[in-house]
Amino acid sequence: MALLCPDRLFPPDPATRDLARAIYEEVKDLPIVSPHGHTEPRWFAEDDAFPDPARLFVTPDHYVFRMLVSQGVAMADLGVPRIDDGPTETDSRAIWRRFAEHYRLFRGTPSRLWLDHALETVFGIEERLSAETADRLYDRIADCLARPEFRPRALYDRFGVEVIATTDSALDDLRWHATIRESGWHGRVVPTYRPDAVIDPDAPDFAANVARLGEITDCDTGSWEGYLEAHRARRAFFKSFGCTATDHGHPSAATANLSQREAADLFARVLAGPTPAEAEAFRAQMLTEMAKMSLDDGLVMQIHPGARRNHSPEVFGAFGRDKGFDIPTRTDYVAALKPLLDAVGMRAELTVIAFTLDESAYARELAPLAGAYPALRLGPAWWFHDSPEGMRRYREMTTETAGFGNTVGFNDDTRAFLSIPARHDMARRVDAAFLATLVATGRLDADEAPEVARDLAYGLAKAAYRL
Known part of the structure; x- marks a missing residue:
């Protein structure tokens, strides 16, 4: 018995299902x-075998272990x-058994x-x-992982x-990207500049991170101008390894456009120890500074706001960051993005991709903004919403105002390497x-649908990210 229904995620109405099946056939085999x-660049640099089924599917994937934790399974018992x-x-076998015993929790x-x-x-398994x-x-999986074709x-x-783009700290030396390049392997793995730490x-x-940024760039990061120059130097370094984008995971989408003197004064206060309001103001100013730098160096800018990180102090204290306890919060984009858009929003050569964990903002705020400002594009349904229903809601709430061309296709945003083709297949379906x-329903001609589908599956992401 196959695990996968061939018509999964298609409409139940037979005539519309046939249309969906035909459109899907046009895009199902497009490159990813x-x-x-x-994903870890080290995987592709060293090309070692994945260790075992539990450490491939369970312990690194917060989508998986948070569900089991929510039903009382101890995180430590899952090897986290x-x-x-x-x-x-x-x-690892004990971890896998616990996972299997609770697999019913993932129904639907x-x-x-x-x-x-x-x-x-991947593994040819057709039993639940x-x-x-x-x-x-x-x-069965362990036997496969020992073979070269599963590396x-x-x-x-x-x-x-x-x-495939990885996400890398501004302080990363990109050694694994260098190893990939020096190996002569044909695969294209590029870094993304993630400067949150600085x-x-x-x-x-x-x-200390700001001081380290100065050391590795030979810039005076104790001064505002030296700090900005250090960012420019690191961005250029990342670009030398094929980087085409930056990424910013701030608590909110707040932006600011202070004068250089005001920004320099704020920077000095931040280094000395900021108040919460000063910390938020500095993050806001730096989003606009990053956008201005993107006008100079061409890097696409991604803003991923709206997560209340590490909601459980108990889990954070025992296990650290990124352990399934980041929770979505409300985000105001109209007011928050206005300073940045006032400064650079009408510049068509700039691409700022806004994501959201607040679905209520799609139709009310984000689609109207992206449908007007040349610099702004909408990221796909993200994180808690990269689900069949979330993707459908995204299309329903954004297409009527922003169309398809003001979106950027699909990205998988995952640490779980084996889920990448599954996620892209889901989005295409x-x-x-x-x-x-x-x-x-007569809103799109039949000959237009395959062209739009190819854009959504392949063309828009490649163009938006300049890949």
Whole structure:
């Protein structure tokens, strides 16, 4: 019995389902452009085998372990590394068994589709994971992972990846990207400039990070001008490795456009120890500074706001950041983005891609903004909303105002390498279903739908990210 229904995510009405199936056939085998994600460049540099099924599917994936934790499974029992030196499960088979025993929790979720897609299409498994099948499937996957054709570079080719972007700290030496380039491998893995550690005053060791930025760029980051010059130098360094984009994960979308004297004074206060209001003002100013730098060097700018990070102090204290306890919050884009848009919003040569975790902002704020300002584009449904329903809602709420051309296609935004083809396949199916509905209701001509589908699956992301 196959795990995957061939018509999954298509409309139930037979005539519209046939339309969706035909549109999907036009795009299902297009190359994958993955312009924003969190895979490790080290995987592609060293090309070592993935360790085991549990450390491939469970312990690194907060989508997976947060669901089990929500039902009372201890995070430590799933092998998630601790930062407080407490004990964690080290038996990978035991971790896998716990995962399998609770697999029913994923019924109806996008994670279930991603996991089943990987099990069937990557490992040829056609029986459902459960307590009864756990050991058998573990052995099957472990046997596959020992083979050369399941190493990262081979899977990159098998998945049809054309280019993949990692997300890298401004302080990263990009050694693994250098190793990839020096190896002569044909795969295209490019970095993304993520300067949060040296822009967000609330980041751990912020002042020390700014000092380190000065050391590696030979700039005086104790001064405002030297600090900005250090960013320019690092951006140029990242560009030398193929970087085409920056990424900013701020708590809010607030921007500011202070005079250089006001900004310099704020910078000095921030280095000395800011108030919460000063920290927010500095993050806001730096988004506009980054946009101005993008006018000079051509890097696309991504803003990923609106997550209340590390909501549980208990989990944060024991396990650290990025452990499934980042929660969406409301975001005001109309007022927040206005200073940046006043400064650079009418510059068509600039691309600022805004994401949101606040779906209520799509139709009310983001689509109208992107439908007017040449510099602004809408990122796809993100994080908690990269689900079939979330993707459909995104199209329904943005297309009527922003059209398709003011969006940037799809990106997978994942650490889970094996979920990349599953996520792109999901997006292509959901878009095919949406376009089929437009055709069936007379809002799109049948000959236009495949062209739009190709843009959504491939062309828009490649163009928007200058890849």
